[in-house]
Amino acid sequence: MTLTQQIITIAVCALGTMATRFLPFLIFSGSKPTPPFIKYLGQALPAAVFGMLVVYCLKDVDFLAAPHGLPEMLAIALTVALHLWRRQMLLSIAGGTVCYMLLVQLIFH
């Protein structure tokens, strides 16, 4: 690939990304009020999207082979327990991450 072709490839990737980020605002953000159904989606989608992102993070975990996603499930359980207990975002994330690192470095390696 020449330098120009590389620049075009990178620009096209940036353009595709920006299209998906800007499109809803270009369509619905004018002077007209947002259509009721889109407003409904804006309220209903986030919880579904966060569920989707959690599963997305686990996409490369192989549940069929040992250790069957056990370190991930244990660390997630601890993260949830910490968060229900203290409801401190940083504490829950740090606790879950340290737990996962210990599990994969010391037990499931």
Add this chain to the structure above:
Amino acid sequence: MQQTDAAGSGVIRRAFRAAFPFTIPIFAGFFFLGLTYGVYMHVAGFSFWYPMLMALTIFGGSLEFIAANMLLAPFAPLSALLIALLVQARHLFYGIAMLDKFRGLGWKKIYLIFGMCDETFSINYTAAIPPNVDRGWFMFFVTLLNQMYWVGSAALGGMLGSLISFNTNGLEFCMTAMFVVIFLEQFLQEKQHITAYIGLAATAVSLAVFGADNFMLPAMAAILLLVTGFKKPIAKAGDFA
């Protein structure tokens, strides 16, 4: 004039101080992933300018790794555009959720949309911004800090290359933990849980059926379909306006 300047910079400082703590877990995750990406590019034979500028302009982790492979393959701009649109399609949902939150923010809105990656969207959507903090500046700093972490780490990884040896096995889990916490926060705050279950189940089933490389679009379609089909009970249980 001086007084309004002082008040203005006070508003900005306060927003920065409120925003920074929310970005700390993202710093940990982006530092690790960004370094990895930079090293990956270095090993593929690119100078640090490539990961740095790609992190700056594309600013979407998974696509940047894919773009690295595109640069090593024959020139195919149209298929590159198609892949970019497919990989990034989930951002359409973020925009729909942010339509009202970004309203009336002037020039900041352009940057907020430009920098709306998964992590930044999640923080900006769920963070309980204190009432005395300017929302626009708060979201601006969350977005800016996150992008700086990512671009800086990608550049650093590209410069240091394989000099770095990772003794941080498992650190990447902080991103998963962050999304778990954000999911849980949203779950605790909402009156209805139908959509949360739809998101988990539709994506999990889609992943099992279509595999790790092709599950996101079917998952999004299923979510859209189910959320539309169950609009009545969801809107009623959730007390949506």
